[in-house]
Amino acid sequence: MRVSVFGIGYVGAVSGGCLASLGHDVLGVDVAPEKVAMLAAGRSPIVEAEIAELIADAVAGGRLRATTDTAQAVAETDVSMIAVGTPSAADGSTSMLAVEAVVGDIGAAIARKQGAHSVVMRSTVPPGTAEERVIPLLERASGRRLGQGLHYYSNPEFLREGTAVRDFHAPPFTLLGVQDGDDAALLRALYAPIDAPVHVVPYRIAESVKFLSNAYHALKLAFANEAGAILSEYGVDAPAAFKLFCEDRTLNISPAYLRPGFAFGGSCLPKDVRSFLSLARHKSVAAPMLGQILPSNSAIVERAFEAVASHGRQPVSLIGLAFKQGTDDLRESPFVTLAERLIGRGYDLRIFDRFVNVAALLGANRAYIDREIPHLERLMVDSPGAALRHGRIVVVGHAGAADRQALLAGLDGHVVIDLANVEALRTAGGITYRGICW
Ligand SMILES: NC(=O)c1ccc[n+]([C@@H]2O[C@H](COP(=O)([O-])OP(=O)(O)OC[C@H]3O[C@@H](n4cnc5c(N)ncnc54)[C@H](O)[C@@H]3O)[C@@H](O)[C@H]2O)c1
Numbered sequence: 001m002r003v004s005v006f007g008i009g010y011v012g013a014v015s016g017g018c019l020a021s022l023g024h025d026v027l028g029v030d031v032a033p034e035k036v037a038m039l040a041a042g043r044s045p046i047v048e049a050e051i052a053e054l055i056a057d058a059v060a061g062g063r064l065r066a067t068t069d070t071a072q073a074v075a076e077t078d079v080s081m082i083a084v085g086t087p088s089a090a091d092g093s094t095s096m097l098a099v100e101a102v103v104g105d106i107g108a109a110i111a112r113k114q115g116a117h118s119v120v121m122r123s124t125v126p127p128g129t130a131e132e133r134v135i136p137l138l139e140r141a142s143g144r145r146l147g148q149g150l151h152y153y154s155n156p157e158f159l160r161e162g163t164a165v166r167d168f169h170a171p172p173f174t175l176l177g178v179q180d181g182d183d184a185a186l187l188r189a190l191y192a193p194i195d196a197p198v199h200v201v202p203y204r205i206a207e208s209v210k211f212l213s214n215a216y217h218a219l220k221l222a223f224a225n226e227a228g229a230i231l232s233e234y235g236v237d238a239p240a241a242f243k244l245f246c247e248d249r250t251l252n253i254s255p256a257y258l259r260p261g262f263a264f265g266g267s268c269l270p271k272d273v274r275s276f277l278s279l280a281r282h283k284s285v286a287a288p289m290l291g292q293i294l295p296s297n298s299a300i301v302e303r304a305f306e307a308v309a310s311h312g313r314q315p316v317s318l319i320g321l322a323f324k325q326g327t328d329d330l331r332e333s334p335f336v337t338l339a340e341r342l343i344g345r346g347y348d349l350r351i352f353d354r355f356v357n358v359a360a361l362l363g364a365n366r367a368y369i370d371r372e373i374p375h376l377e378r379l380m381v382d383s384p385g386a387a388l389r390h391g392r393i394v395v396v397g398h399a400g401a402a403d404r405q406a407l408l409a410g411l412d413g414h415v416v417i418d419l420a421n422v423e424a425l426r427t428a429g430g431i432t433y434r435g436i437c438w
Contacts (some may be wrong), residue, residue: 001025001190004073004080006102008035008066010164011122011157012083013046013055021192028066029073039066050165063355070102074109074117079186082106083122083157094126094132103134107141110150117142117174118151118186121177124210130154130177146179153178153187154203156210173197177206189259222289230276230290233283260380260437262397262419263300263334267364270294271334300436301334305341306328307417307434308393314415316342317391319384320398321353328356332366335397339379340372351379352387354403385410396420 001024005016008028017040020026028039035045042059044052058064067073074080084098086346103119119138121130127317135146144150154177159167175189176184176198191198204302228238246253257264264270273293280287308316322335342349358377361369369376381387384406388394393415399407399422408424415432418425425433 001079001186002077003190004029004077005122006030006070006073006080006082006106007084007098007123008039008045009049009085010046010161011159012081013039013044014048014159014168015081015083015122015157015162016064017044017051017054017058018165019190020061020064021054022148024063024190025077026058026064027077028064029068029070030066031068031161033068036066036068038358039064046152047128048164049162053234070105071109071112075113076272078115079118079120079190080106080121081122081155086123086125094338096125096129098357099123099125099129100133100137103137104141107138110138110142110144116149116151118153120153120187122155122157124156124214125154125207127204127208129207132229132234144384147182148420151179151182151186153182153184155187156206158210169194169228170213171196173199175206175209176200177203179203191362192263194253219289225287226280226287226290227276230280230283230285230287232395233285234279252273261421262436263297263337265297265332265334265337267323267329267331270297297334298337301337301341304395304419304436305345307436308342308395311345311393311415311432314392315348315350315390316393316395317381318342318349318351318395319353319387319403320396320399320420321351321356325398325400326355328353328361328365330356330361330365330372336369336372338395338397343373343379348390349379350381350387350390351376352381352384354400388412388414393417396422396425 003019003024004027005012005031008016008030012028016026030036038045039055042056044055055064082099082102084102086094086096086099089095106119121134126400130152135152138150139145142150146152156175158171170382171194174194174196176187176201178184188198224242228242231238231241237310237432250256273290277287277290280290299433318335318339321333321335321339322328322330339349339351358380381390384403388407388410393418396407404422404424408428411428411431414428417434419436421438426435
């Protein structure tokens with residue numbers, strides 16, 4: 001395949017060199033003439049393991065060339081891959097200056113070309129970039145409509161500097177963001193020799209997975225560093241503790257707890273986060289990230305309250321009160337906090353939770369509820385049907401399968417605020433649906 005790679009920095013040089021090594025015919029393009037001259041001479045413009053040999057070989061074999069001429073690059077290739085920088089702007093947003101400049105140039109060159117042309121975004125750009133910025137700009141500049149001699153793909157790069165060539169050949173997956181109905185056959189062919197799962201998804205998903213990945217990697221590092229600093233003050237060999245921590249592939253290093261949804265609660269998580277923070281305070285260890293966990297959790301409760309409030313002052317029913325489904329443990333339940341917040345703001349609230357029998361609550365559980373919602377008994381109803389008869393707004397915290405069925409059967413014109421990502425609710429007709437994070 002004939003591919004032009006715009007931007008021959010870290011990503012472009014690696015992508016270009018590796019694509020050439022897969023047998024493609026690659027033309028590197030950059031605004032920096034010195035980088036173009038280096039590449040054209042078979043020398044790598046970046047320092048990176050294996051890349052010098054790879055580039056030297058590809059240039060010697062005639063599979064890798066370089067130019068500063070956009071029009072020539074578009075005319076001589078079928079696919080243009082964009083790998084220009086997207087640094088932080090002064091306000092922290094992604095600077096799209098280089099991307100927009102190069103997209104405009106490529107579009108103008110496509111306007112002067114006969115055959116179809118595909119543009120592939122390799123740079124890291126925010127979700128929505130394809131549909132809101134790049135495609136409109138490409139269509140304007142090229143005078144073509146997407147799908148009609150003009151194709152656009154989002155194809156984020158997951159390589160790490162230092163092991164970039166190895167990562168190129170063994171990515172976690174190949175992610176292809178496409179226009180609805182496009183099967184991405186062209187890009188599948190481009191990456192055919194790479195042995196990795198291919199996911200063809202809408203543009204916004206492809207764009208966001210890259211953002212999610214980097215934010216999560218940063219979060220993991222901050223967690224490990226803060227936790228390590230605290231532990232070391234208590235004589236703990238933190239790397240040894242972390243080694244064991246990482247051995248738990250069920251809850252720690254796993255998809256567990258990585259589903260967007262509602263706040264956590266219960267008798268362990270909030271308590272132990274607070275304890276860990278108090279350990280940090282006692283030894284004056286800065287732990288700003290850990291310190292934001294509980295405020296972050298409260299922000300999600302507030303988001304649910306705001307979702308209710310945005311529908312006006314109507315009777316509300318809350319389905320699920322215990323901190324999770326199937327228990328009557330109300331201690332630090334975020335649903336109790338939400339109920340408390342609604343009552344405090346004067347909402348006419350009823351609550352259904354099959355597992356919570358207020359009269360039977362004992363000990364710390366009883367004391368907690370007497371302190372937080374003293375008249376809870378009066379608010380409880382005994383069936384999903386009764387909850388639906390009361391609330392025009394129904395907040396679904398959690399519900400077992402039978403109660404979900406009853407809810408689905410009884411919903412009729414309600415506003416549903418879904419905190420549990422119930423698939424059947426998302427697709428139900430005749431209701432006003434709102435998800436907490438979707
Ligand atoms: N560096 C990484 O490890 C890495 C990994 C994955 C994704 N990314 C993303 O890939 C993108 C590129 O990152 P990088 O580290 O390779 O950047 P870089 O700064 O090393 O390279 C960008 C190149 O683009 C060139 N350029 C700028 N405007 C241009 C134009 N109009 N036409 C042609 N070339 C132009 C620059 O001269 C430069 O050589 C960024 O969006 C980055 O976030 C980087």
